[in-house]
Amino acid sequence: MIIDFSKYSSVKIGGICDVKIINEVVQNDYFIVGNASNLLINNPKNLAILGDKFDYINNCGEILEVGAKTSSYKFFEYSKKNNIGGFEFLCHLPGFLGGITKMNAGMKEFEIANFIESVNVDGKWIKPNFTYRNSDITGTIYAIRLKTNDIFSIQRLNMFKKMRENQPKGASFGSIFKNPQGFSAGALIEKVGLKGRVKGGAKISDIHANFLINFNKATFNDAIYLINLARDEVFKKFNVLLDNEVIIKE
Numbered sequence: 445m446i447i448d449f450s451k452y453s454s455v456k457i458g459g460i461c462d463v464k465i466i467n468e469v470v471q472n473d474y475f476i477v478g479n480a481s482n483l484l485i486n487n488p489k490n491l492a493i494l495g496d497k498f499d500y501i502n503n504c505g506e507i508l509e510v511g512a513k514t515s516s517y518k519f520f521e522y523s524k525k526n527n528i529g530g531f532e533f534l535c536h537l538p539g540f541l542g543g544i545t546k547m548n549a550g551m552k553e554f555e556i557a558n559f560i561e562s563v564n565v566d567g568k569w570i571k572p573n574f575t576y577r578n579s580d581i582t583g584t585i586y587a588i589r590l591k592t593n594d595i596f597s598i599q600r601l602n603m604f605k606k607m608r609e610n611q612p613k614g615a616s617f618g619s620i621f622k623n624p625q626g627f628s629a630g631a632l633i634e635k636v637g638l639k640g641r642v643k644g645g646a647k648i649s650d651i652h653a654n655f656l657i658n659f660n661k662a663t664f665n666d667a668i669y670l671i672n673l674a675r676d677e678v679f680k681k682f683n684v685l686l687d688n689e690v691i692i693k694e
C-alpha cells in the first residue's frame with residue numbers, strides 16, 4: 445500500500461512510501477510503522493504496517509489480549525465502558541498498542557509497562573524489559589496481554605487532562621528528546637534560547653521547547669536541523685547529551 449507520510453504521520457512530514465501490509469504472524473525484517481505518532485520519516489525503504497486483523501480486544505478475565513494495531517483511544521474507550529482502571533492515560537496518548545508497547549509510552553510514572561503481562565513478538569509470547577520510554581523488543585509486536593486489577597477513575601482521567609493543558613497545539617511527534625535524569629529537556633532547550641526558533645516550516649514550540657511543530661509544510665531537513673541544533677547547544681552549555689525520543693527514519 446502507498447502511504448503519504450506528509451498526511452499519515454502526526455507531524456505531517458515525510459515522503460510517499462510503499463508499505464507492505466502484514467496479515468500473518470511472521471518473522472520479518474521490515475521496519476514496522478504503527479500510527480506514526482512518534483516518527484520522523486524522510487523516504488525510507490522496507491516499511492511495513494500490520495493489517496486490520498491485529499485490531500482487536502479480547503477479554504480473558506483478569507487479562508486483556510489486545511492486537512498491536514488497536515488504537516490507544518479505542519482501547520481507552522473499551523476500558524472506560526467496561527470499568528477497567530489504569531489505562532486512563534491512553535486517552536491522551538496517540539498510537540497503536542504495538543507502538544505504545546515498543547516505546548513504553550506513558551505520562552510521568554503511568555506507563556504501559558506497568559500493565560504488561562506478556563507480548564507476542566514474532567509469534568512467541570515473551571516478557572520484555574522496559575526502561576523509560578523504551579523496551580528491548582526487537583521483532584514485530586503482534587499482540588499484548590495486559591493485567592487488569594483496578595476500576596476506572598474519573599479523577600485520574602481529569603489529572604491527565606490537566607497535564608495536557610500546556611501541550612502545544614499543531615502537528616508534532618510529541619517530545620523531541622527524553623528527559624535526562626534529573627533534568628527537563630524542554631527547560632534545557634529554553635535556557636539555551638531556542639524556544640520559538642524557526643527553520644523553514646518547522647519551529648521549536650514557544651509553549652513547550654521539547655516540542656517541534658510543523659506550522660507550514662516543514663521538510664524532514666527543517667526538523668533535523670532544529671533537532672541537531674537543540675542537542676548541540678544544550679551539550680555546549682550544560683554538557684548534557686540529549687537522547688532522541690522521536691524515532692528518525694531517513
Ligand SMILES: Cc1cc2nc3c(=O)[nH]c(=O)nc-3n(C[C@H](O)[C@H](O)[C@H](O)COP(=O)(O)OP(=O)(O)OC[C@H]3O[C@@H](n4cnc5c(N)ncnc54)[C@H](O)[C@@H]3O)c2cc1C
Pocket residue numbers: 454475476477478479480481482483494512536537538539540541542543544545546547548549550551577583584585586616617618619691
Ligand atoms: C501530540 C502528541 C503527544 C504525545 N505525548 C506522549 C506522551 O506524553 N508520552 C509518550 O510516551 N509518548 C507521547 N507521544 C508519542 C507517541 O504517542 C508514542 O510514542 C506512541 O507509543 C507511538 O505509537 P505509534 O503506534 O504511533 O508508533 P510509531 O510512531 O508508528 O512507531 C514508534 C516506534 O515503535 C515501533 N513500532 C510500532 N509498532 C510496532 C509493532 N507492532 N511492532 C514492533 N515495533 C513497532 C516503530 O518501528 C518505531 O520504532 C506523543 C505524540 C504526539 C503526536
